[in-house]
Amino acid sequence: MAFPEKCAQCGSEDLRIPSNSDEDQNIYCNSCNALLGDKKTLSKEIEDEGEGDHQVEKFLRSLSAKSDKD
Structure with a gap:
């Protein structure tokens, strides 16, 4: 599972991620104590963002291939 690298509230990279495998465990920021989710x-959001990045890369490659043919 992938998780955010920093707090959306304060930008700190010091997050409190429970080590047990329960998916309903909350992740907090150690700096501002914000509940991140x-x-x-959070792991689903990270996966979805990765899929979007993959689609952008695929699109850019297709544009590059078209320009190489011209």
């Missing part, structure tokens, strides 16, 4: 939701 539960492990399941």
